[in-house]
Amino acid sequence: MENYKALTRDELLLIVHERDRRIAELEETSKVAIEKAEKYLDRYKNYLESLGFLPVGVFLTDYSGNYVFVNQKWCDLTRISHGEAMHNGWVDSIDSKYREQVLAEWNKCLASKSTFYAQYELVSAEGKHVWVSASANWLSSDSSSPIGFLGTITDISAEMHNRAEMEATYARLKKILSSMQSGVLVEDEHRRIVFTNDAFVKIFSIPVSPDLMIGADCSNSAEESKSAFKNPVGFITRIEELLKNRQAATGDLLYLNDGRVLERDYLPIYINESYRGHLWQYSDVTERKLAEKQLEEYAHGLKASNEGKDKFLSILSHDLKNSFTSIVGFSDFLYEEVESSTTEELKDFAKTINESSRNVFTLLSNLLEWGKIQFGKLQYNPQQIKFTPFVEEIIAVLSASSNQKDVEVQMDIPDGCEVYTDRQMLFSVIQNLINNAIKFSPEGSAIVVRSVTTKGVTAISVTDHGIGMPESTVNNLFRLDKIETREGTNHEKGSGLGLLITGEFIQKMGGKIHIDSEEKVGTTITIELPGQ
Numbered sequence: 001m002e003n004y005k006a007l008t009r010d011e012l013l014l015i016v017h018e019r020d021r022r023i024a025e026l027e028e029t030s031k032v033a034i035e036k037a038e039k040y041l042d043r044y045k046n047y048l049e050s051l052g053f054l055p056v057g058v059f060l061t062d063y064s065g066n067y068v069f070v071n072q073k074w075c076d077l078t079r080i081s082h083g084e085a086m087h088n089g090w091v092d093s094i095d096s097k098y099r100e101q102v103l104a105e106w107n108k109c110l111a112s113k114s115t116f117y118a119q120y121e122l123v124s125a126e127g128k129h130v131w132v133s134a135s136a137n138w139l140s141s142d143s144s145s146p147i148g149f150l151g152t153i154t155d156i157s158a159e160m161h162n163r164a165e166m167e168a169t170y171a172r173l174k175k176i177l178s179s180m181q182s183g184v185l186v187e188d189e190h191r192r193i194v195f196t197n198d199a200f201v202k203i204f205s206i207p208v209s210p211d212l213m214i215g216a217d218c219s220n221s222a223e224e225s226k227s228a229f230k231n232p233v234g235f236i237t238r239i240e241e242l243l244k245n246r247q248a249a250t251g252d253l254l255y256l257n258d259g260r261v262l263e264r265d266y267l268p269i270y271i272n273e274s275y276r277g278h279l280w281q282y283s284d285v286t287e288r289k290l291a292e293k294q295l296e297e298y299a300h301g302l303k304a305s306n307e308g309k310d311k312f313l314s315i316l317s318h319d320l321k322n323s324f325t326s327i328v329g330f331s332d333f334l335y336e337e338v339e340s341s342t343t344e345e346l347k348d349f350a351k352t353i354n355e356s357s358r359n360v361f362t363l364l365s366n367l368l369e370w371g372k373i374q375f376g377k378l379q380y381n382p383q384q385i386k387f388t389p390f391v392e393e394i395i396a397v398l399s400a401s402s403n404q405k406d407v408e409v410q411m412d413i414p415d416g417c418e419v420y421t422d423r424q425m426l427f428s429v430i431q432n433l434i435n436n437a438i439k440f441s442p443e444g445s446a447i448v449v450r451s452v453t454t455k456g457v458t459a460i461s462v463t464d465h466g467i468g469m470p471e472s473t474v475n476n477l478f479r480l481d482k483i484e485t486r487e488g489t490n491h492e493k494g495s496g497l498g499l500l501i502t503g504e505f506i507q508k509m510g511g512k513i514h515i516d517s518e519e520k521v522g523t524t525i526t527i528e529l530p531g532q
Contacts, residue, residue, distance in 0.1 A: 056153065057074030057154070060139075060150055065107075066086075067090055078093060078153070080124060094121070094122060094123075102118050102120045119134075120134070131159075133154045181283070182199055183197065184279065185279070185280040185281075186269075187280075188276065190217075195214070204225065246268040247268065249265065253289075264281065266280060383420070383422070384419075385418060385419045385421065387417040395434070397431065407441050409449065410446055428505060433525050436499070438464075440464060440468075447464045449461070453531075457529065459528050509529060511528055
């Protein structure tokens, strides 16, 4: 352990005397510095007081941050008197919501001798609120020692009110755009994303939330996504055109490779005539376009149907008129010339009247059937039908026509053949097929009605050896807009309505029809009907 020499009394007194001397010097130096700082502050105060015209509030603090001066404009803005503001009195006027934050920033600047800046709300004793923007810088003496703060405050209440209104408007707009079904993308003038919504990221299958896209650069987005479109070059070219012209455009259709159709709108954004960006809106209109296409097809079909009906009614009225003209003409002749006519002449007249009457009857019967179909009044009522006696009944009904041309109607139907379908519809179908076969068969020929059942499906065919049909006629047999009238081998008339009805009935019975025909050889018409 080291040994220390004890100080003498005189040495101790000397040390104490030196300490006191230094303390006295420091106190004197501090007193001089304080007096000097106060002189500088008084000089600033006098100078500031002379500037009564200043349009901003001015404040002056000492080294510790205590207010030592505020001008009249400061008092007018804050609604605080000069006396209330001195020292730290101004702090009490800060709205409690902002007081802690402002004081923390103020104390930070005091400690670091740095510049102070803050925006906060003041509340006067009368409850008057005013937003101010405050800034202050350190003042230094000639020796560059800091002596206090010199600052200003400005009333920004109107600015803050406008900002609040803008923020509220933006929030409402953001909510509206976010809830839209259309995809929305807002870019600034540098093509950075300002806003986008859920619908946009969903439409383009972007695997991030809209908020994470804010600030992203879209300069190359078109190039990166062009492969998704059927016309990638056109997609890029149109975007470049819109961005160059900066004119609103709506209704651009974009066809994607996945089958979707998008409709795009472009809206440039101008603020005070200055271009500040643009808005893109993308809507998935795939279903709408499909509906429009279907509607267009329906309208086209309806037009064709109406044209066909007009043509059909024209043919129908022509045939009815011709038949009734024959009936009326020859019946008038019989009435006037019966006594002077020979038996042969009377038979010819009666034959003509009979044929015309039959044509009218057939035409009207078919017309009634067709009308029931068009108005949906014909119900499908299936039942089990024994096919052989069923066909025999039809042959008997048409015997007058077949006997007149000496055409034999034969049957090739297996014993016990039965068909499950609507009796009235099937009767009309088979009658029309056999009647047509008789009409287009030469005298002395034969017609065969066959049936074959395979795996529950019955195929019924009617074959003749008549004049046959070209393929173009076969293709149009069941089209109202392409209806044709052809004379039979003995110049029999017809409207073509019978086969139209046949096609409608077969469809209602759930069946199919197939036609094999060759000109000058003959025709086979086959229908297939499902079982029970």
